[in-house]
Amino acid sequence: ETGVTQTPRHLVMGMTNKKSLKCEQHLGHNAMYWYKQSAKKPLELMFVYNFKEQTENNSVPSRFSPECPNSSHLFLHLHTLQPEDSALYLCASSQGLGDTQYFGPGTRLTVL
Amino acid sequence: GQQLNQSPQSMFIQEGEDVSMNCTSSSIFNTWLWYKQEPGEGPVLLIALYKAGELTSNGRLTAQFGITRKDSFLNISASIPSDVGIYFCAAHNAGNMLTFGGGTRLMVKP
Numbered sequence: 001e002t003g004v005t006q007t008p009r010h011l012v013m014g015m016t017n018k019k020s021l022k023c024e025q026h027l028g029h030n031a032m033y034w035y036k037q038s039a040k041k042p043l044e045l046m047f048v049y050n051f052k053e054q055t056e057n058n059s060v061p062s063r064f065s066p067e068c069p070n071s072s073h074l075f076l077h078l079h080t081l082q083p084e085d086s087a088l089y090l091c092a093s094s095q096g097l098g099d100t101q102y103f104g105p106g107t108r109l110t111v112l
Numbered sequence: 113g114q115q116l117n118q119s120p121q122s123m124f125i126q127e128g129e130d131v132s133m134n135c136t137s138s139s140i141f142n143t144w145l146w147y148k149q150e151p152g153e154g155p156v157l158l159i160a161l162y163k164a165g166e167l168t169s170n171g172r173l174t175a176q177f178g179i180t181r182k183d184s185f186l187n188i189s190a191s192i193p194s195d196v197g198i199y200f201c202a203a204h205n206a207g208n209m210l211t212f213g214g215g216t217r218l219m220v221k222p
Contacts, residue, residue, distance in 0.1 A: 043212045098207040103154035
């Protein structure tokens, strides 16, 4: 148990669906991150939030929309995704920006 | 972004053997981390290194922060089947994002 939870663990959606991924951290951290992990590719940083403010958007397509209502919760809203968006989406948190990150178990997303 | 050079990319070893993997970079980092990721799960932090030359153990795992601050290695002694997974190195400087290695996929034959 790393203190970072993600739901759902698995998600299958069509290209026209709208869904959301949820991340919650119980570590009292101030920074939260979204990563995409595709098969045989390095981890790709998508978004970074620090004290609820977005500090980084790594040229992510607008069909991915993050939301951080407070320092403990992070969402990733999905809309009109493509099959190539199928991947493991990982959430992480750290005490401060750039500190050691602790990861959640991930959401395995399949886009049909 | 910049990626750490991690090797080997994969290893297939016999149970009981020792394992060694390393990461190198052209840049200096102040913190080196080693994570393990099992299938269908997120990376779990194994060892964190904060000082050049530091040697830290966690059970059968030992990691070192290179004296030049540009590299780190991870050793696993007497491997067992549950050591199977992908091992990632990561590094950063204070206030900066993590940079990850490409991972070492470890397979252990009972």
